[in-house]
Amino acid sequence: MTRTVFVLTGAGISAESGLGTFRDRDGVWARFDPMRLATPEGFAADPVLVHEFYNHRRRDARAAAPNPAHAALARLEAGLAARGGRLFLCTQNIDDLHERAGSRHVVHMHGEVLRARCTACGTETVWHEDLGVETPCPHCGRRETMRPDVVWFGEMPKQLDVIDEALAEADLFVAVGTSGAVYPAAGNVAQARAFGIPTLALTLEAADNAGLFEATRLGRASETVPAFVDEVLSAKV
Missing domain, CATH: 3.40.50.1220 (TPP-binding domain)
Structure with missing residues (x-):
């Protein structure tokens, strides 16, 4: 059949x-505050910190087999x-x-850590390099609009x-x-x-x-x- x-x-x-796993006793969220690193509010409050966290995760994902x-x-x-x-x-x-x-x-x-999304024009794109506040959107050219294309707490x-x-x-x-x-x-x-x-x-x-x-x-x-x-x-x- x-x-x-x-x-x-x-x-x-x-x-x-x-x-790393997330919810084990020694997982990611046991060592880092998800409300600061994986919410829209955390990103709005400190985008530099959030970008740094996901840049590390992007590098780890690329290095893994x-x-x-x-x-x-x-x-x-x-x-x-x-x-x-x-x-x-x-x-x-x-x-x-x-x-x-x-x-x-x-x-x-x-979502995917090796993709990025522009909050201004909505364009999603493959992204393997570091991402930052000053990174321009490859589609609309605006800055301070790019974010990892991952689903954060509170998002669908x-x-x-x-x-x-x-x-x-x-x-x-x-x-x-x-x-x-x-x-x-x-x-x-x-x-x-x-x-x-x-x-x-x-x-x-x-x-x-x-x-x-x-x-x-x-x-x-x-x-x-x-x-x-x-x-x-x-x-x-």
Whole structure:
């Protein structure tokens, strides 16, 4: 039977590539104040500080390399497509490790650190270098208008209508390395259950919403995700 698999990934999948998680005891938000660094109000109050924070994160993302979990999901996308199926890959991560591992279709619901957006003209553009207050918009030329194209606290995640539609059509919902604490992504498992879709969590330790999953496999993403992909492509699940 053709399978449509919906995979949601979180910070845990990129942790093995050296990128920090956010909500662990030693995660990013345990060391930095998100209200100062990841809100529109924080950006308005101190854009220099926010730009400095995201410039570091942009450099870290560029220096990181995909790990076996990213590669396995790229293999799953290709394998499902070859037999008439589909992988819908939705990530909460703002890095590009899925794409660099070979995934062709990725929905970044929280935006992308390697993109920038002009608050004056709305133009979004690929951006791999440092960004600052004086950086002119490459489209309209205005300064003091450029910001990272990431979703901050208090802002609406991207492509929610596309995500909801894909979830309703899925045969299987899988969450990889998610904390289960950030909504609306944390609510996807409840939506899947309401649709009668089987649910599986692949995570290093139980997420906040672990009780909503029908099955959970604990372990490193670099081990659990390739094993899961092998099972799907051999039609064992």
